[in-house]
Structure formats: structure tokens, C-alpha cells
Amino acid sequence: xxxxxxxLLVDKAKLWIDNCLEKEEISRELNRIASNPNELVEAFGxxxxxxxxxxxxxxxxxxxxxxxxxxxxxxxxxxxxxxKKYSSxxxxxxxxxxxxxxxxxxxxxxxxxxxxLRDMGIKAFMVNKAAPVSYLSYTILKTNSHMGVMxxxxxxxxxxNGYKVYNQWGYQVLDDEAGAILDEISDIPYFETExxxxxxxxxxxxxxxxxxxxxxxxxxxxxSKTDSKSxxxxxxxxxxxxxxxxxxxxxxxxxxxxxxxxxxxxxxxNFTTCPVPNPExxxxxxxxxxxxxxxxxxIIIATDPDCDRVGVALYKGNMKVLLSGNQLGLLILxxxxxxxxFKDGQIITSIVxxxxxxxxxxxxxxxxxxxxxxxxxxxxxxxSLEKEDxxxxxxxxxxxxxGYLAWDFIRDKDGVSTAVLVAEMADYxxxxxxxxxxxxxxxxxxxxxxxxxxxxxxxxxxxxxEKMAGIMDYFRDYLGNFxxxxxxxxRIDYLKDDTALKANVIEYELRDGTRFLVRPSGTEPxxxxxxxxxxxxxxxxxAIKSVIDKFYN
Numbered sequence: 027x028x029x030x031x032x033x034l035l036v037d038k039a040k041l042w043i044d045n046c047l048e049k050e051e052i053s054r055e056l057n058r059i060a061s062n063p064n065e066l067v068e069a070f071g072x073x074x075x076x077x078x079x080x081x082x083x084x085x086x087x088x089x090x091x092x093x094x095x096x097x098x099x100x101x102x103x104x105x106x107x108x109x110k111k112y113s114s115x116x117x118x119x120x121x122x123x124x125x126x127x128x129x130x131x132x133x134x135x136x137x138x139x140x141x142x143l144r145d146m147g148i149k150a151f152m153v154n155k156a157a158p159v160s161y162l163s164y165t166i167l168k169t170n171s172h173m174g175v176m177x178x179x180x181x182x183x184x185x186x187n188g189y190k191v192y193n194q195w196g197y198q199v200l201d202d203e204a205g206a207i208l209d210e211i212s213d214i215p216y217f218e219t220e221x222x223x224x225x226x227x228x229x230x231x232x233x234x235x236x237x238x239x240x241x242x243x244x245x246x247x248x249x250s251k252t253d254s255k256s257x258x259x260x261x262x263x264x265x266x267x268x269x270x271x272x273x274x275x276x277x278x279x280x281x282x283x284x285x286x287x288x289x290x291x292x293x294x295x296n297f298t299t300c301p302v303p304n305p306e307x308x309x310x311x312x313x314x315x316x317x318x319x320x321x322x323x324x325i326i327i328a329t330d331p332d333c334d335r336v337g338v339a340l341y342k343g344n345m346k347v348l349l350s351g352n353q354l355g356l357l358i359l360x361x362x363x364x365x366x367x368f369k370d371g372q373i374i375t376s377i378v379x380x381x382x383x384x385x386x387x388x389x390x391x392x393x394x395x396x397x398x399x400x401x402x403x404x405x406x407x408x409x410s411l412e413k414e415d416x417x418x419x420x421x422x423x424x425x426x427x428x429g430y431l432a433w434d435f436i437r438d439k440d441g442v443s444t445a446v447l448v449a450e451m452a453d454y455x456x457x458x459x460x461x462x463x464x465x466x467x468x469x470x471x472x473x474x475x476x477x478x479x480x481x482x483x484x485x486x487x488x489x490x491x492e493k494m495a496g497i498m499d500y501f502r503d504y505l506g507n508f509x510x511x512x513x514x515x516x517r518i519d520y521l522k523d524d525t526a527l528k529a530n531v532i533e534y535e536l537r538d539g540t541r542f543l544v545r546p547s548g549t550e551p552x553x554x555x556x557x558x559x560x561x562x563x564x565x566x567x568x569a570i571k572s573v574i575d576k577f578y579n
Contacts, residue, residue: 027067027071032063032066032067035066035067035070035071036060036066038070038089039056039059039060039066039069039070039088040060041216041217042056042087042088042095042216042217043056043057043060045216045217052087055086055087056087056088059086059087059088067488068088068090068487068488069086069087069088069089069090069091070088070089070090071090071488072089072090072488073089073090074089074090074091074092074096075208076100076103076204076207076208076211080175080176080188080189080190080191080198080199080204081096081100081188081189082179082180082182082186082187082188082189082549082550083186083187083188084185084186085130085131085185085186085187089216090488092131092135092179092186092187092188092189094134094135094138094221095216095217095221097135097138097139097189098138098142098219098220098221099211099214099216099218099219100189100211101138101139101142101143101175101219102142102146102211102214102218102219103207103208103210103211103212103213103214104143104173104175104191104207104210104211105142105143105146105148106146106210106213106214107206107207107210108120108122108148108172108173109146109148110210111172112172116147117146117147117148117149118147118148118149119149120148120149120172121148121149121150121151121169121170121171121172122143122148122149122150122151122171122172122173122174122175123150123151123152123153123162123165123166123169123171123173123174123175123230124136124139124140124143124150124151124152124153124174124175124176124177125152125153125157125159125161125162125165125174125175125176125177126153126156126157126176126177126178127156127157127176127177127178127266127267127331127332127333128156128265128266128267128293128294128295128331129177129178129179129184129186129187129295129331130184130187130295130296131187131295132156132177132178132187132295133156133177135177135187135189136152136175136177137152137223137224137227138221138224139175139177139189140152140224140227141221141222141223141224142219142221144224145220145222149228150228151169151171151228151229151230152227152228152229152230153165153229153230154229154230154232155270156266156267156293157267157271158267158268158271158329158332158333158334158440158441158442159176159178159190159332159333159334159438159439159440159441160333160334160431160436160438160439160440160441160442160443161234161235161238161271161442162174162176162192162438163192163196163197163436163437163438163440164196164234164238164241164435164436165230165234165238166192166194166195166196167195167196167435167436167437168234168237169230169234170194171194172194173191173192173193173194174191174192174196175189175190175191175192176189176190176192176332177189177190178190178331178332179331180330180331180332180334180335180549181302181303181304181305181306181330181331181335182304182550183297183301183302183303184295184296184297184301188549191204191207192438195405195409195437196405196436196437196438197401197402197404197405197406197408197409197437197438198400198401198402198405198438199402200402200403200406235271238271238442239271239274239275239278239442240278241433241435242275242278242433242442242443242446243275243278243279243446245432245433245435245443246275246279246443246446246447246450247279248365248366249361249362249365249366249447249450250279250450251365251450251454251457252450252453252454252457253280255279255280255281255282255283255449255453256283256453256456256457257281257283257324257325257449257452257453257456258283258285258321258322258323258324258325259276259281259283259284259285259323259324259325259327259449260285260286260287260314260317260318260321260323260325260326260327261273261276261284261285261286261287261326261327261328261445262286262287262290262291262311262313262314262326262327262328262329263290263291263328263329263331263333264290264297264300264303264305264310264328264329264330264331265290265291265292265293265294265295265297265298265299265300265303265331266293266303266329266330266331266332266333267293267331267332267333268329268330268333268441268442268445269291269292271333271442272327272329272333272441272442272445272446273286275442275443275445275446276445276446276449278446279446279449279450281446281449281453285317285318285321285323286317287313287314287317289313290313290314297331299312299313300312300313303330303331304330304335305328305329305330305335305336305337305428306335306337306351306427306428306480307348308339308346308348310328310337311326311328311337311339311346311348314326314328314339315339315346318341324340324452324456324461325338325339325340325448325449325452325462326338326339326340327445327448327449329441329442329445330441333440333441333442334401334429334438334439334440334441335427335428335429335439335441336354336428336430336441336444336445336448337349337351337354337428338354338448338452338462340461340462340463342461342463347463349462349463349466350426350478350479350480351424351425351426351427351428351429351480352379352380352382352426352476352478353380353466353478354428354430354448355375355379355380355383355424355425355426355430356380356382356383356386356466356469357451357462357465357466357469358422358424358430358432358444358447358448358451359373359383359386359387359421359422359424360386360465360469361447361450361451361454362421362422362432362447363386363389363390363392363421368390368392368418368419368421369418369419370392370393370416370419371387371390371391371392371393371419371421372392372393372395372407372411372416372419372420372421373387373392373393373394373395373421373422373423374394374395374397374404374407374408374420374422374423374424375394375395375396375397375404375423375424375425376396376397376398376399376400376403376404376425376426377396377397377398377399377520377527377531377533377543378399378425378426378531378543378545378554378556379396379424379425379426380426380476380478380558381476381541381558382469382473382474382476385473385474386469386473389473392421395407396527397527398520398527398528398529398531399425399529399531399545399548400425400548401423401425401429401431401438401439402438404423404425404431405437405438407423408420408423408434408437409437411434412434417434420434423439424439425439426478426480426556427480430444430447431443431444432444432447474560475560476558476559476560477557477558477559477560477561477562477563478556478557478558479556479557479563479567480554480555480556480557481554481555481557481567481570481571482547482552482553482554482555483552483553483554483555483571483574484550484551484552485551485552485553486551487551490551491546491551493577493578494546494551494553495546496577497544497553497573497574497577498530498532498544498545498546498553500573500577501532501544501573502519502521502522502532505573509534509536509566509569509570510565510566510568510569511565512536512537512538512540512565512566513536513537514534514535514536514537515535515536515537516534516535517532517533517534517535518532518533519532520532520533529545530545530546531543531544531545532544532545536566538559538561539559539560539561540557540558540559540563540566541557541558541559542555542556542557542558542563542566542570543555543556544570553574555567555570
């Protein structure tokens with residue numbers, strides 16, 4: 027940045043300092059940031075944007091950080107949007123449900139959100155303890171609320187937090203609505219919204235938790251194939267919100283051989299034993315495998331901090347194996363289709379999920395609906411089925427990043443019911459003398475092998491988006507007709523081509539059958555690569571990496 031631009035950032039920081047003079051600790055931190063050019067750029071160089079489903083960022087002070095002032099401003103904008111959208115209602119007739127996970131400051135940010143909305147006259151309610159995303163979705167639907175807010179950064183490291191917004195149908199707001207909310211937020215100056223300590227909070231009725239778990243139990247019991255539950259389950263919530271919900275769900279289903287990872291059972295926003303609490307990563311299972319080895323487990327089930335993702339790990343001989351999100355999704359899909367009969371079954375998945383979904387669907391005369399990435403698009407499709415009076419045809423929805431949903435009374439990915447469903451499935455195959463890996467091999471023999479891999483390339487910092495845009499431009503305009511010496515036989519640019527789905531995603535099909543997609547994440551500073559092939563794709567992967575490496579420096 028040039029001298030004039032830096033001077034503007036200093037002025038921005040001074041505005042924050044002047045408004046925090048009575049908050050000694052915050053004022054001291056802001057002065058420290060203002061005196062460090064690099065930190066000043068990172069904290070004030072842009073605003074933490076209200077993007078595809080809300081905000082997500084590093085916690086700290088400044089306009090590009092998650093803090094109480096950014097949360098208050100966003101909540102005021104959200105309140106203004108709600109009042110305009112529901113102008114025929116009195117403010118106190120507009121209902122918003124607020125939930126939070128176990129991250130540092132999550133409960134505090136939830137209380138700030140509650141206070142701002144209540145001060146605007148809106149009837150806000152809080153969930154009275156850390157809870158899964160799916161419980162918020164369920165509660166919005168059950169209470170006929172107009173919107174919901176979830177304070178979470180999902181599976182990100184401890185430094186992050188976020189602010190997700192849900193519509194009246196229980197899934198995250200789509201782009202048009204997110205844009206309208208952002209317009210309202212942008213009109214509000216920082217520090218216009220007073221932050222008042224929340225007192226006499228109205229909480230969601232706790233009986234809804236029992237109803238939520240009862241509905242899950244009733245639904246899953248239709249997919250239970252064993253009476254005596256012999257599966258030895260090692261479970262870890264990764265210090266997140268899933269603990270009580272998942273354990274209750276498993277016990278209701280008759281599973282009592284549950285071995286908990288004690289170091290990860292209690293809420294710990296520092297994620298002391300798991301710096302990256304992401305069930306997509308094998309490192310997240312280090313503590314669980316220690317317990318597994320001592321207690322002779324059959325399977326490890328992990329949920330992330332807001333309990334919307336589920337991962338499964340186990341041994342193959344002496345080798346630790348983590349099922350990919352696609353592999354677990356295929357196993358669950360096959361299990362459900364062999365448990366229940368669906369008339370005109372509808373399976374919902376994304377454009378970056380395994381192509382084997384289509385083969386399994388065809389075997390059962392079911393249809394596959396492909397959406398853009400993001401479970402909100404799947405929630406929208408479930409709503410469409412409801413409006414067409416076809417909810418009974420809904421089979422399963424999943425995305426490759428370990429998000430799954432098998433029931434229509436929830437509209438976002440659900441770690442609670444999925445954890446129980448996985449236990450039912452693994453227990454059944456155990457009764458047949460099989461593991462989930464054995465069953466996966468059966469599916470490959472029947473439908474064909476499909477290796478899948480997802481690679482993430484992180485671009486932190488103020489210029490991260492610019493670098494990712496440069497990479498997308500290169501793949502879009504300069505890649506040519508070959509990669510790794512293999513001919514590109516087809517490409518789809520979902521942004522520029524005449525496609526029904528529109529997004530900044532490019533898909534390539536190679537002569538050897540390999541398929542890969544490239545896209546920037548909508549919630550994190552990273553570029554994602556998805557590879558599929560019936561043989562080793564490492565050569566293609568290395569060629570893609572060599573392109574991306576050029577933009578790192």
C-alpha cells in the first residue's frame with residue numbers, strides 16, 4: 027500500500043481507538059495494531075464481508091476481524107432487513123433464533139446478537155447451551171421463526187469465528203438474500219449500535235431438544251437392521267457442540283458400547299488436543315486412535331465443533347484409514363436405498379461429489395439432483411420437493427466435505443443423526459462379518475472404482491483473494507489443451523459458459539478418464555481442487571500444484 031492508503035488505514039484505526047477509550051484492554055490492543063503496519067493492513071485493509079452464508083474470520087479488533095463491534099453492526103443490518111422484509115408485521119412479531127457452538131467468544135457474540143435484535147424490538151430467542159447447526163435448523167422450522175443466526179466457524183482453527191444466517195425454511199440464506207442483508211449492513215456506521223449486556227434472556231424451550239432427538243430416533247429406527255448392538259464405538263465431538271446430542275442419539279438407538287475420547291469431550295475453544303478440529307483430516311483423530319488402541323474399538327466417529335460434519339476412521343490391518351467424505355456418503359446412500367423403498371427417489375448432491383452417486387441411483391431407479399457447492403442449495407431443493415408435495419421422495423443429501431442429511435425435518439447438514447445412522451450401518455455390517463471398508467470394496471466391484479481426492483491451497487492475508495483470482499484466470503484462459511501431458515477433452519466454466527448452475531467453478535475431463543474441478547472457497551481463504559479417477563491421479567495433481575505454486579509468492 028502507498029503512503030496515502032496507509033494514512034487512511036491509520037484514520038480508520040483512530041476511529042476505533044476513539045470509540046474504545048473507556049475499554050482499556052481493547053484500546054491498548056488497537057493502539058498496538060495501529061503501530062504495526064503489517065497488522066494494520068490485515069485488520070483494517072478491508073471489511074469482513076457478509077458473504078455466501080454470513081461472515082467468517084480471525085477473531086481480533088478491526089473491520090476485517092470477528093469482534094463484538096462487527097457482530098453488532100451485522101446484527102443491526104440484519105434487523106433492518108427483517109423489518110423491511112416483514113413490513114406487515116410488528117417488530118415484536120418477527121422471531122429470530124440464535125445458537126452458538128463451543129468456540130472462544132461464541133456465546134458472547136450470540137448474546138451481542140440477541141441484545142441488538144431485542145433492542146430493535148425483534149423477538150429474539152437464544153438456545154441455552156452450545157448446540158449443533160441442525161438443531162438450529164430444526165428449531166427455526168418448529169417455531170415458525172423468520173430467521174436464525176448461528177455463531178460458529180465450523181471446522182476452522184481456534185483463531186476463527188463466524189456468523190451464519192438462516193432463512194425461515196431452516197437453511198442458510200441464498201446469495202440474493204445475503205446481498206440484501208449486506209446492503210443493510212453497509213449503510214450502518216461502526217459504533218452506531220450500542221452494545222448492551224444481555225439480561226433476562228428468553229431461551230428456546232428445552233423440550234425441543236427432546237423432540238429433536240425423538241424425531242431422529244423414530245426416523246433412524248426404520249433403517250435399523252440389528253437388535254443387539256455389538257458395535258464398539260469410539261466417539262469424539264472434537265471439543266464441540268455435538269457431545270450431548272450425539273451421545274443421547276446413540277443411546278436412544280440402543281448403542282451402549284460407546285467409548286468417549288475424554289480429552290475432547292468438554293467444550294474447549296482452544297481445541298488443545300486438536301488444533302484443526304476438522305473430521306476431514308486424519309490428524310483430527312490422533313487422540314481417538316489412542317483410545318481405539320487401548321479399548322479395542324471397531325470404529326471412530328467424529329463430529330466437528332458445530333456438529334454439522336461427520337467423519338469415520340478405522341483400521342485396515344495395521345493401517346489407519348480415514349474414509350473420505352465421498353466414500354462415507356456412498357456407503358450411507360447405498361445403505362438407505364437398501365433399507366427403504368422410495369417411489370421416484372430423489373438424491374441431492376453437489377457438482378463436486380463422486381460420480382458413483384449416479385450409478386448407485388440408477389440401480390434403484392432414483393434420480394440425482396446436482397447443485398452448486400454449499401448445503402444451502404440442497405436445502406433449497408428439499409424445499410422445492412416440499413412445495414411440489416414430493417417430500418416422500420427425498421432419499422439423501424450429501425456433499426463431499428463430510429456433510430450429510432437423510433431427513434426432511436432438518437434442512438442443513440446434520441452430524442447428530444448421521445453419527446447414529448453410521449453406527450447402525452457399521453453395526454449391521456459387523457453382524458455380517460464385514461467392516462465399512464469391506465462394504466466399500468463391494469461397492470467398487472459393483473459400480474467401478476473411483477478414487478477421489480480434495481486438495482486445499484490456503485491464501486491468507488489481505489491479498490489472498492487477488493492471488494486466487496489470478497489462479498482462476500490462468501485455469502480459465504491459459505491452461506491450454508493438455509495438463510500433465512494428458513489431453514483435456516472437455517471443460518465447463520460454470521461462470522462463463524451457458525450452464526444452468528452459475529458459480530466461479532471450472533471443471534475438466536481428461537482423456538484418461540480423470541476429472542477435476544477448481545474453485546475458490548466461499549467461506550475460507552483457500553482454493554479447492556477436486557480430483558476423481560479410476561486410477562492414480564497423482565501426475566495430474568502434481569501438474570495442478572505446479573500451476574498454483576507460481577502464485578504463492
